[in-house]
Amino acid sequence: MAGTVSVKFYGLMRRRVERTGLEVPADGVTVLALLRLAEERAGRTFLDELLDREEGLLTGTIILVNGENVRLKDGLRTRVRAGDIVDLFSPAGGG
Amino acid sequence: MNGWTGKIVKVDLSRGTRESVDVGDSARRRYLGGRGLGVRLYADLCPVPKDPLAKENALLFLTGPLTGTLMTSGRTQVVSRSPLTGTICDSSSGGNFGAALKGAGIDGLVIQGRAPGPVYLRVHEGEVEVRDASAFWGLDTQKTQKGILEEAGARASVACIGPAGENQVPFAAIMNDKDRAAGRGGLGAVMGAKNLKAVAASGNRAVDIADPAGYKDLASRVDRAVDKNPVTGKSLQVLGTSVLVNVINAHGMYPTENFRRGIFNDAEGTSGEKIAETLLLRQSSCFKCPIGCGRTTRTKNKHGEGPEYETVWAFGANLGISDLAAIAEANYACNELGLDTITMGGTLGCAMELAEAGAWPAGPKWGEAGRLLEWVTETAYRRGVGAELALGSKRLAAKRGRPELAMQVKGMEIPAYDPRGAQGMALSYATSNRGGCHMRAYMIAPEVLGHPVFLDRFSTAGKAELVALFQDISAVVDSAILCRFLQFAVGISTFAEMLRVVTGLDFSDEELLSIGRRVYTLERLFNAKAGFGRADDTLPPRFFDEEFQTGSSRHRRVRLEEMLDEYYAVRGWDPDGRPMPQTLAELGL
Amino acid sequence: MMIGLDRAALVKMIDHTELSAHSGEKKIANLCSEAKSFGFYAVCVNGAYASFARDLLAGSGVLVCVVAGFPLGAGTSSAKAFEAGEAVKNGADEVDMVVNVGALRDKKHDLVRGDIRAVVEASRPALVKVILETCYLTDEEIVAGCTLSVEAGAKFVKTSTGFGAFGAFPDHVRLMRRTVGPDIGVKASGGIKNFKDVWRLIQAGASRLGLSASVGIVEGLSLYKFAPAAWLEEEIPCHICPSRFANLDKQPKAVYAYYKKKCLECPHADAYNKFYE
Numbered sequence: 039m040a041g042t043v044s045v046k047f048y049g050l051m052r053r054r055v056e057r058t059g060l061e062v063p064a065d066g067v068t069v070l071a072l073l074r075l076a077e078e079r080a081g082r083t084f085l086d087e088l089l090d091r092e093e094g095l096l097t098g099t100i101i102l103v104n105g106e107n108v109r110l111k112d113g114l115r116t117r118v119r120a121g122d123i124v125d126l127f128s129p130a131g132g133g
Numbered sequence: 134m135n136g137w138t139g140k141i142v143k144v145d146l147s148r149g150t151r152e153s154v155d156v157g158d159s160a161r162r163r164y165l166g167g168r169g170l171g172v173r174l175y176a177d178l179c180p181v182p183k184d185p186l187a188k189e190n191a192l193l194f195l196t197g198p199l200t201g202t203l204m205t206s207g208r209t210q211v212v213s214r215s216p217l218t219g220t221i222c223d224s225s226s227g228g229n230f231g232a233a234l235k236g237a238g239i240d241g242l243v244i245q246g247r248a249p250g251p252v253y254l255r256v257h258e259g260e261v262e263v264r265d266a267s268a269f270w271g272l273d274t275q276k277t278q279k280g281i282l283e284e285a286g287a288r289a290s291v292a293c294i295g296p297a298g299e300n301q302v303p304f305a306a307i308m309n310d311k312d313r314a315a316g317r318g319g320l321g322a323v324m325g326a327k328n329l330k331a332v333a334a335s336g337n338r339a340v341d342i343a344d345p346a347g348y349k350d351l352a353s354r355v356d357r358a359v360d361k362n363p364v365t366g367k368s369l370q371v372l373g374t375s376v377l378v379n380v381i382n383a384h385g386m387y388p389t390e391n392f393r394r395g396i397f398n399d400a401e402g403t404s405g406e407k408i409a410e411t412l413l414l415r416q417s418s419c420f421k422c423p424i425g426c427g428r429t430t431r432t433k434n435k436h437g438e439g440p441e442y443e444t445v446w447a448f449g450a451n452l453g454i455s456d457l458a459a460i461a462e463a464n465y466a467c468n469e470l471g472l473d474t475i476t477m478g479g480t481l482g483c484a485m486e487l488a489e490a491g492a493w494p495a496g497p498k499w500g501e502a503g504r505l506l507e508w509v510t511e512t513a514y515r516r517g518v519g520a521e522l523a524l525g526s527k528r529l530a531a532k533r534g535r536p537e538l539a540m541q542v543k544g545m546e547i548p549a550y551d552p553r554g555a556q557g558m559a560l561s562y563a564t565s566n567r568g569g570c571h572m573r574a575y576m577i578a579p580e581v582l583g584h585p586v587f588l589d590r591f592s593t594a595g596k597a598e599l600v601a602l603f604q605d606i607s608a609v610v611d612s613a614i615l616c617r618f619l620q621f622a623v624g625i626s627t628f629a630e631m632l633r634v635v636t637g638l639d640f641s642d643e644e645l646l647s648i649g650r651r652v653y654t655l656e657r658l659f660n661a662k663a664g665f666g667r668a669d670d671t672l673p674p675r676f677f678d679e680e681f682q683t684g685s686s687r688h689r690r691v692r693l694e695e696m697l698d699e700y701y702a703v704r705g706w707d708p709d710g711r712p713m714p715q716t717l718a719e720l721g722l
Numbered sequence: 723m724m725i726g727l728d729r730a731a732l733v734k735m736i737d738h739t740e741l742s743a744h745s746g747e748k749k750i751a752n753l754c755s756e757a758k759s760f761g762f763y764a765v766c767v768n769g770a771y772a773s774f775a776r777d778l779l780a781g782s783g784v785l786v787c788v789v790a791g792f793p794l795g796a797g798t799s800s801a802k803a804f805e806a807g808e809a810v811k812n813g814a815d816e817v818d819m820v821v822n823v824g825a826l827r828d829k830k831h832d833l834v835r836g837d838i839r840a841v842v843e844a845s846r847p848a849l850v851k852v853i854l855e856t857c858y859l860t861d862e863e864i865v866a867g868c869t870l871s872v873e874a875g876a877k878f879v880k881t882s883t884g885f886g887a888f889g890a891f892p893d894h895v896r897l898m899r900r901t902v903g904p905d906i907g908v909k910a911s912g913g914i915k916n917f918k919d920v921w922r923l924i925q926a927g928a929s930r931l932g933l934s935a936s937v938g939i940v941e942g943l944s945l946y947k948f949a950p951a952a953w954l955e956e957e958i959p960c961h962i963c964p965s966r967f968a969n970l971d972k973q974p975k976a977v978y979a980y981y982k983k984k985c986l987e988c989p990h991a992d993a994y995n996k997f998y999e
Contacts, residue, residue, distance in 0.1 A: 048376075048379045048380070048383075048406070049368065049372055049376045049379070049380075049405070049406065050363075050367060050368055050371060050372065052406060053371075087363075090915070092884075092888075092889065092912075092913045094913065094915060095583075096363065097583060097584055097585065097586075097915075097916070098363060098364060098582055098583055098584050099583070100380065100581070100582065100583065102383055102384075102685070104685075105383065105384070105385060105684065105685025106685060107583075107587070109583065109587045110589055112960075113961070115966070125383045127379075127380055127383075128363060128368070129362075129363040129364050129368065129582070129584070130363075130364060130368040130369075130372070130376045130377065130380060130582070131364035131365075131368060131369060131374075131377075131578070131582060131584070131618065131621050132369070132373075132374030132375070132376060132377040132426075132441075132442045133374055133441075133442065133443070133571070133572060133575065133617065133618075350755070350759060351759075354755075354756065354759060357752070358937070579952075585916070585938075585941075585942060585945060586916060586918060586942075586945075586953060588952060594951070594952075594955065595949070595951040595952035595953075595955060596952065598949040598950075598951045598952055599949045599951075599952040601949075602945070602948050602949040602952075623941065624941030624942070624944055624945060625941070625944045625945070626729065626940060626941055626943075626944045627941065642729075642944045642947070642948075646948055
């Protein structure tokens with residue numbers, strides 16, 4: 039969709055947000071700002087599944103921008119562009 | 134004695150005799166129990182590697198000093214030489230069986246010989262009885278357990294083999310407490326080769342705790358930590374291990390069609406989220422476990438446990454199959470027949486590529502979900518196409534002239550993480566003592582999940598040291614014995630404290646690490662005697678020669694050479710991967 | 723391969739902290755229980771829980787640290803002094819007070835010094851730590867805050883309340899340590915999540931740590947001890963620089979601009995300028 043970032047929810051995130059994905063009109067904002075916009079658009083809060091009290095990433099939170107983990111870029115300050123795909127995973131595990 | 138019972142029972146099935154053994158405080162201190170003690174005892178009994186299916190081979194069931202105490206302490210380790218790989222092999226199973234053995238008054242069983250006819254062992258009040266099992270021979274694992282429980286009493290716990298173990302399929306599993314499996318390595322075949330159908334254990338012997346007040350305090354602390362942690366407290370319970378399907382797929386490393394691709398088009402349809410929506414009845418737990426990662430599920434006509442992440446991959450993306458119900462039913466069938474799902478799926482994937490390549494025209498074809506049950510059943514009975522599938526991927530591919538199409542390390546099929554997506558995982562697979570195993574050093578935790586700290590999965594820096602450390606810690610957890618999932622919530626210092634309060638011995642982190650290292654090195658020594666060396670610490674050519682073209686792990690190859698020498702150096706092994714005399718001296722080996 | 727810091731030394735640097743407004747007795751009791759089990763140096767709690775914590779910790783060797791004028795520091799000196807004195811009567815062994823940040827920024831040094839001195843006097847024999855709240859200050863102001871704290875008789879300077887714009891950074895700890903010298907304590911607090919953070923702060927000169935994630939961090943020590951290469955890879959400087967975390971929403975405009983300017987003039991700017999907005 040033009041001028042939007044695709045935000046995708048997985049795992050327990052889906053229970054919080056009650057959807058698997060969302061198009062958020064945004065271009066050039068930080069991931070943190072995008073998440074807040076997504077909360078607004080979804081009408082649900084979910085940041086506490088991903089972030090701690092000080093708005094840092096929880097151990098185990100995975101946020102991918104076009105497949106790349108934001109921890110290898112600029113963390114929550116990573117800028118996203120329209121057309122980007124952002125995958126959100128709250129901490130999960132398995133074997 | 135605190136923690137341990139101090140009693141191990143040696144059983145000679147050829148003569149029907151039983152003998153109590155006290156391995157001594159020194160062995161217990163230096164190897165703990167479980168995998169560690171099992172490997173030590175096995176190496177002593179079989180200093181020269183024996184044919185895994187010969188009667189001289191030993192099969193061990195071990196508990197650890199923590200078995201029957203804290204949460205998740207119901208697990209068992211089974212140890213022997215694997216008929217699939219020829220390496221030493223320990224196989225871990227959940228449920229209650231370990232706690233039942235402890236409750237029955239023993240730390241473990243050492244089984245040698247071969248019974249003249251089908252038998253099962255009845256363990257109760259410190260005694261082991263050899264009983265006739267002809268009524269059960271030929272039955273699947275569920276009917277076997279039910280039948281034996283009628284004889285042994287409903288409070289017993291039964292570990293048994295199904296037709297696959299009876300037919301000595303080299304990846305036959307040992308099943309306990311309905312659907313828990315000691316799967317990898319085919320130790321069910323060793324059991325079948327001994328005409329040992331099952332072991333039933335029961336008893337009320339409580340474990341003696343050295344420091345009851347400290348134990349109580351620690352137990353509630355661990356409880357809180359497990360509850361607070363989002364993985365152990367929430368994710369595993371609600372969505373199970375298959376929550377990883379979408380995670381690994383999003384990282385472009387979800388092995389699809391025998392590791393030819395890293396993205397599966399229908400990951401979503403075979404994910405943990407989908408299982409929760411469509412198949413899940415309720416979650417299930419092992420002995421004293423609040424994590425509850427088990428899935429009790431049903432399809433239209435059947436029900437059972439699982440599928441777990443590895444299985445949903447092995448019968449799903451690996452084969453180009455997206456029919457979740459078919460995958461679940463194949464999983465139930467593996468549980469009933471007693472087969473390791475990872476090797477079964479890995480072998481099928483290899484077979485499908487062989488068929489496509491023209492090397493096995495009559496072999497299975499990609500995506501044929503409707504035939505999964507047939508393939509699994511035929512394999513357990515070694516008939517039809519199953520006669521060849523029962524070889525496992527390495528022998529099958531070699532037989533069919535295309536050895537490079539078997540995705541295996543040392544003969545054991547590689548699990549659900551493509552190593553081109555995580556360099557540390559590549560090293561872990563290559564240096565695993567029991568072959569293609571993801572659990573020896575679960576590098577996915579730091580490299581993908583970011584636990585306990587996030588590492589760049591495409592970097593090789595620092596991975597060697599970490600793989601060695603994780604291998605050692607895992608060996609400790611497998612020797613204590615507790616569930617690896619606890620590691621998401623607590624660390625090695627807590628394990629040391631657990632052992633201190635239960636056994637009364639002053640274990641420290643350092644000592645635990647050296648126990649882990651000792652166990653890992655002893656396994657390596659055995660494998661060296663069995664002919665394994667540097668040449669076997671490798672991966673199939675696909676991972677060095679081929680790259681994904683799409684997804685976030687595209688254009689990557691495994692860079693094993695960058696890490697392997699460093700790994701040997703960290704381990705104190707020579708450039709051929711043999712433990713050096715000084716290393717052995719430090720570990721008292 | 724082991725780092726030169728063992729668990730026994732680490733736990734004695736930790737003030738195990740629970741300061742949330744919404745934390746009740748259950749949380750504080752848990753806090754004290756963990757502190758006893760692990761042997762942390764002290765627990766850090768709000769005033770209403772001073773005697774509760776003292777009673778739970780009696781005989782354990784774990785100290786009680788109580789905050790005063792917290793978290794804003796903008797109360798009167800006599801109010802802060804009273805709060806501190808009462809806390810000590812209720813069992814506090816240490817008092818963490820918040821400096822009058824506004825006065826410090828206004829360069830009203832006598833006021834600031836007097837404010838701290840009042841608390842120091844009222845707290846005797848308990849020791850006082852002065853929280854500077856570095857997220858609202860320039861380097862110059864941090865240096866002044868440290869100097870005034872020492873002049874007024876405080877025994878520690880401390881980076882943050884944990885409720886401000888950001889928490890402890892190695893750069894600030896280094897500055898504070900350089901200013902106060904070796905004999906005054908430097909406590910790093912706020913936003914410290916894992917052992918990696920702790921190690922950097924200790925190397926920068928921290929002698930005490932205010933942590934709520936204490937248990938996980940102590941566990942982390944074991945892993946780092948045995949495999950340092952993996953854990954202690956050089957961090958990209960921007961990831962641990964306060965300038966990177968400057969936030970116009972949460973900081974005074976002048977402070978925000980100060981940090982942004984620093985970022986522009988940073989020698990690392992060329993290598994990492996992709997991080998600059």
